[in-house]
Amino acid sequence: MATPRKKAKKKARSAAKKKAIKKTAKKTGKASGKAKKRAKKAAKKITKKPIKKSAPSSVKQRFTKESVPIEPGPPPMSVPPVEEPTQREDAVGVVTHYYSHLGVAVIQINTKSLKSGDTIHIQGHTTDFTQTVSSMEYEHAHVDEALPGQSVGIKTVDHTREHDIVYVVR
Numbered sequence: 001m002a003t004p005r006k007k008a009k010k011k012a013r014s015a016a017k018k019k020a021i022k023k024t025a026k027k028t029g030k031a032s033g034k035a036k037k038r039a040k041k042a043a044k045k046i047t048k049k050p051i052k053k054s055a056p057s058s059v060k061q062r063f064t065k066e067s068v069p070i071e072p073g074p075p076p077m078s079v080p081p082v083e084e085p086t087q088r089e090d091a092v093g094v095v096t097h098y099y100s101h102l103g104v105a106v107i108q109i110n111t112k113s114l115k116s117g118d119t120i121h122i123q124g125h126t127t128d129f130t131q132t133v134s135s136m137e138y139e140h141a142h143v144d145e146a147l148p149g150q151s152v153g154i155k156t157v158d159h160t161r162e163h164d165i166v167y168v169v170r
Contacts, residue, residue, distance in 0.1 A: 088169055088170045089121055089167035089168065089169055090168050090170065091111060091165055091167055092109060092110065092111060092112050092168045093109040093110045093114070093165075094107065094108050094163060094164070094165055095122065095124070095161065095162055095163065095165075098156075098162070099153075104156065105153070105154055105160045105164075106151055106152070106153050107153075107154055107166050109148050109149065109150050109151070109152065110148060110149075111148060112148065112168065113146060113147050113148065114133065114136070114145070114146045114166075115133070115144060115145045116134070116135075116136055116144045116145070117132060117133060118132065118169075119132050119168070120132075120133055120154075120166055120168055120169065121167040121168075121169055122156070122160055122164050122167075123164060124160070124161050124165065125164075127158070127159070127161055129158045130169065131158075133154055134155060135155040136154050138150055138151075138152050
C-alpha cells in the first residue's frame with residue numbers, strides 16, 4: 001500500500017511530466033518521443049531530495065597556514081622537560097605498585113638506602129606530597145632500613161601511582 005509521501009511524489013512527477021510535454025508541444029506543435037523523454041528527466045529532477053545548503057563561506061572559519069598567527073616563543077621540543085628535584089632531595093626509588101584498599105605503595109629502592117623516620121617526597125604526573133616513613137615492610141616482615149635492590153611496602157598518606165619517583169629529603 002502506498003504511503004502519503006509516495007502518493008505526493010507520484011503526483012509531483014505526473015504534474016512535471018504534463019508541464020514539460022505542454023512546453024515542448026507549444027514549441028514544436030506536437031508532443032514527440034523526445035518531449036516525453038525530456039518530461040521524464042524534468043520529473044526526476046523535481047522529485048529528488050533537495051540539497052541542504054551549508055553555511056556561507058563568510059560564516060565559516062577557514063584556517064590555513066597563512067591565516068593562523070604564529071606567536072613567538074621557544075622552539076617546540078620533541079621531549080618534554082623533566083622536573084628536577086630540589087637541592088635537598090635525592091632520588092631513592094620508584095613506585096611499582098599501589099594497593100588502594102590498604103594505602104600501601106610498593107617502592108623499588110634503586111640508589112640509596114631508606115630508613116624508618118626519613119622524610120620522603122613522592123612526585124609524579126598527578127602526585128606530589130611529602131611524608132615521613134612510619135611503617136616499612138620487606139617480604140611481609142617489618143624492617144627499619146631498605147637497601148638498594150629491595151622492593152619495600154610503605155604506608156602512604158595519599159594515593160600514589162606507578163612510575164612516581166620517590167625522593168629522600170635531607
